[in-house]
Amino acid sequence: MTGKTNILLFGATGYIGGSVLNRLLQHPNADNFDITVPVRSPEKAKLLEQLGVKTEIASLSDHDKIESLASRAHVIFNVANSDDLPAIVALLKGVRKAYETTRQPPILIHTSGTGEIAELADGKYATETVYSDLNIDQLKSIPPTAFHRNVDLAVIGADEQGYARSYIIIPGVVEGIASGPVFEEGIAKRVSMQIPSLIKASLDRKRSGVIGPGKAIWPYVHVDDTADMYTVLLDAITANPQSAGHGWEGYYFAENGHISYYEIGKAIGQALVDLGFADNAEPTPFTDDELVNYWGSVFLGNFGGSTCRCRADRIRALGWKPKYSSADLLAILKPETELQWKIAQEKGEIDFSYERSLSVLFQNAIASS
Structure with a gap:
């Protein structure tokens, strides 16, 4: 070239x-x-x-x-x-x-x-595959x-x-x-989807939430x-x-390891307690009504209780060396909770319109697969 x-x-x-x-x-x-x-x-x-x-x-x-x-x-x-x-x-x-x-x-x-x-595990187990x-x-x-x-x-x-x-x-x-010039200029979205959605829902219900018992794990x-x-x-x-x-x-x-949704939920719960939004850090299961309210459908909400495992063997062989551990991930959740609360204060509400809009996209993606 x-x-x-x-x-x-x-x-x-x-x-x-x-x-x-x-x-x-x-x-x-x-x-x-x-x-x-x-x-x-x-x-x-x-x-x-x-x-x-x-x-x-x-x-x-x-x-x-x-x-x-x-x-x-x-x-x-x-x-x-x-x-x-x-x-x-x-x-x-x-x-x-x-x-x-x-x-x-x-x-x-x-x-x-x-x-x-x-x-799709409804939060009940961690896959062995x-x-x-x-x-x-x-x-x-x-x-x-x-x-x-x-x-x-x-x-x-x-x-x-x-x-x-x-x-x-x-x-x-x-x-x-996320940080860097593209974010500092307000061009790009600074946060992800899955965990910030859990944080927003937990702020709204004033208690950290999980799907089922939270046993499902994902790579992070x-x-x-x-x-x-x-x-x-x-x-x-x-x-x-x-x-x-x-x-x-x-x-x-x-991936740089795996983490359970219970661990994530417990860290969000502790952040809520530390910030004065809740008096108990223990996460509780979302109800079907909450799943519909926050994610637009029970089906999409329950995707947060799915489970998978994988190994990033191929990119590591090319020299990729991830820096952030599961402990770093859990430590991030308190500042993320503070950020989501700040956004809610600026908007005057905890806004779930993005999550609800994904319900239609998600269903369409499943239908076309």
């Missing part, structure tokens, strides 16, 4: 995507990057341009624009919706055009999630109806057909308050460690394309 590297990044206004953009802007080779970011907001586009990023006003439903942008990119980071199959189809059409023009397969780094391997991203047969055995799977299979299919080099990063519960990873994965992977591909598996060998789990 000669000249500047044309990088196309979807999801720059999001939690992980904004963190990835920060890493690219601070990369040692940043002067050789020509970064383009599609955004829906003209105001945020102006702020991004002040950081040295090119922008295009477009949403994931603007399929012609997505195809056109992808047709000119050397490297594509998709850190936006991991369940929008029509958008991925449009993106892959552009990738195919790029390949037909240059005869060089573009690099596509797609973001999925460990919901793909989750078991552990997925390794080095176990290809195990990865191939994931049913095509699994969450995120239809999009992942389309991405892998492009690699199998030879017109893309595909890599799929699959984080567990991503946590931490800090947002900074997650963002580091993208540049570790990009650097490995750039230095030696053969060193980084792609296609079916291009699954990259993101």
